[in-house]
Amino acid sequence: MLNWDHVFATRMAHMRASEIRELLKLLERPDIISFAGGIPDPALFPEEAFKAAYADIFSGDRAAAALQYSVSEGYRPLRDWLRGEMEKIGIPCSVDNIFITSGSQQALDYLGKLFLSPKDTALVTWPTYLGALQAFNAYEPNYDQLTLTGNRTPESYRAAAENLGGAVKFAYLSADFSNPTGETVDREARERLLTLAEELDIAILEDAAYQSLRYEGEAIPPILALEIAQKGSIEETRTIYCGSFSKTLAPGLRVGFVVANQTVIRKLVLMKQAADLHSSSINQIAIANVAERHFDAQVAKIRAAYGARRDAMLKALATYMPAGTTWTRPEGGMFIWVTLPEGMDGAELLARSVETEKVAFVPGQAFFADRSGANTLRLSFCCANETMIDEGIKRLGRMVQGALAAAA
Amino acid sequence: MLNWDHVFATRMAHMRASEIRELLKLLERPDIISFAGGIPDPALFPEEAFKAAYADIFSGDRAAAALQYSVSEGYRPLRDWLRGEMEKIGIPCSVDNIFITSGSQQALDYLGKLFLSPKDTALVTWPTYLGALQAFNAYEPNYDQLTLTGNRTPESYRAAAENLGGAVKFAYLSADFSNPTGETVDREARERLLTLAEELDIAILEDAAYQSLRYEGEAIPPILALEIAQKGSIEETRTIYCGSFSKTLAPGLRVGFVVANQTVIRKLVLMKQAADLHSSSINQIAIANVAERHFDAQVAKIRAAYGARRDAMLKALATYMPAGTTWTRPEGGMFIWVTLPEGMDGAELLARSVETEKVAFVPGQAFFADRSGANTLRLSFCCANETMIDEGIKRLGRMVQGALAAAA
Incomplete structure (x- = not known):
């Protein structure tokens, strides 16, 4: 060997x-x-719904498109549907702010790739999603502890990152029912995080994989929604929202999505073209079909x-x-x-x-x-x-x- | 903005x-x-074959597995089928030498990620597949010209790479009907490349995307087959074979594969776990079904x-x-x-x-x-x-x- x-x-x-x-x-x-x-x-x-969706693809005139290469941005009707969903949760945007990934794990890999040079610092909560650490590790970062209580100054983060030979690039968190703790970040802490990110000039990666799964209590606006409310337009925001169909419809199709300003989306599209061309055409069509009819x-x-x-x-x-x-x-x-x-x-x-x-x-x-x-x-x-x-x-x-x- | x-x-x-x-x-x-x-x-x-394959998934007891998360290595029956196909073209191996990717573009991305630190050198033909350059570029390599005539010494490649601050890590080529030239590398040149790779202690990335599409002439054994013949076992080889269903069955499902020694396969599995967990479960089952029945x-x-x-x-x-x-x-x-x-x-x-x-x-x-x-x-x-x-x-x-x- x-x-x-x-x-x-x-x-x-x-x-x-x-x-x-x-x-x-x-x-x-x-x-x-x-x-x-x-x-x-x-x-x-929703087995029956997926059964019907795949059958529908092959009974109409969409089979060739489902089996063919497609664009790196993702299937347009799925992005249209997501645009409407985003609007409902306080994230007004255009389809050009929406990018389809092969599950939200791929979004984490791409965002690590987009921001992290070796020795840069990623801020993560202690504990955080293990899969995020695995995705980011490929880009050789350092980690510093993201605290949501406001007890760390921007200057202390910046100095720690510089000591390690890089710069702080983003704060990653799951704000709703996080993996692994199940805890939710309250609105005040979300606002504090936005202030911190502004002062550090870094991105916020908002992992919203579990956001739809609330069993009690009032929904808190996504961090991206709070930032759009502050700034007036998604194009001015620094929060990158990562969503998934894995916990709501089915993980086996590998369909997730990213919602962000177009500067970031265009970079991600470029990256996807180089990394796997596009997510499965047929699965994007099937997810769009099932989401439109059965999501709620x-x-x-x-x-x-x-x-x-x-x-x-x-x-x-x-x-x-x-x-x-x-x-x-x-x-x-x-x-x-x-x-x-x-x-x-x-x-x-x-x-x-x-x-x-x-x-x-x-x-x-x-x-x-x-x-x-x-x-x-x-x-x-x-x-x-x-x-x-x-x-x-x-x-x-x-x-x-x-x-x-x-x-x- | x-x-x-x-x-x-x-x-x-x-x-x-x-x-x-x-x-x-x-x-x-x-x-x-x-x-x-x-x-x-x-x-x-093969629209009708895919229509039947998806219908079959939902009519039997495989729907839940098709919609669920699955292992990063890939769907076992598909890997079994590929093992048999590999044997037919002179590549005896076990299923543990086979790894499923989301199209062969993903294999190129992962192999760039596996081998290239910034400033390392990748050897590529002039011209080469544009998508390979795009995939590798993410890892900040230099390129040197892979010539198949034997007119460059290992020392000249090594010295050029060191001058640029890195090391030669692999030679990438499409040996059969390459994109973009359509040309095929003859057996002698394949053997010379194996000698060069041995002397440089580098990997050979054999892009076999078009290998099944021969319209005339005798098939030349894949580089990996020649190397196994020399060394007696795939575990001793340095050639990494990248295959695809995109040109034979359909690209829209995004299913490709890598065949290599287990040291490399295990690293790729680890990488996939971190990057997108696994390729679409349902599409791997559908491809396996169609390949088993209709490939030839x-x-x-x-x-x-x-x-x-x-x-x-x-x-x-x-x-x-x-x-x-x-x-x-x-x-x-x-x-x-x-x-x-x-x-x-x-x-x-x-x-x-x-x-x-x-x-x-x-x-x-x-x-x-x-x-x-x-x-x-x-x-x-x-x-x-x-x-x-x-x-x-x-x-x-x-x-x-x-x-x-x-x-x-």
């Missing part, structure tokens, strides 16, 4: 397989109750199902978790974030779980750019029914209880 | 919109005969149609082009490469064509990393029937004749 470490680009030293992924593979057995996956419940997919009903169905599972998990946590353990109370999304008593280790707990209680979750450390957070766990409540949730959390509680007793 | 040139990564200075693309947009009018597009003829798509018949159909169009274009060129103009005689693929008399300019000719003869082609200069080749043109014979080919080449010949007369 060739040893090619010296032939590979320097970036490859930053790209490592996730250790937890290997452990989680062991836990994909039928006797395991899993709260690990960040995937939607396939039982809720589908979102209502998912909200009802996931909302009930969230309630079940919150109830089970209150029932079974020992004192000293805390957790978030998300108003939407897919995740609850558990903080174990200081000194406990989520990865150890998971390794033990394979042997004994057979419940799966994701240890929280992987979500921290600084590898802190060993005593945290991410639980997904989406892919288990209410009985399994009760049983799984009972087992988890028993394991935490046992570990605490052993340490005492 | 924000001026963000200082916020964008340094790589963005290397990514520019193609000037010819703008000009070609003008030429997408119905009154124009186009030999410009590098796209397959949609009339030849479909390829035979395309060969017959494109072969006849190639013949028609070669005949028309011989009839209408003035003395001093030369062209390639491809044994397959989609393109014929025309060299005009010294001093003529393909881009000027195209601009004039909008006004007068209304025939479209691609000026060749864009395919040269050093921007030479102003007096060359790329003609595609795939998307026009034989009458249009005759008429279009007649007009082109008249224009070249006129330009020569004006210069005399």
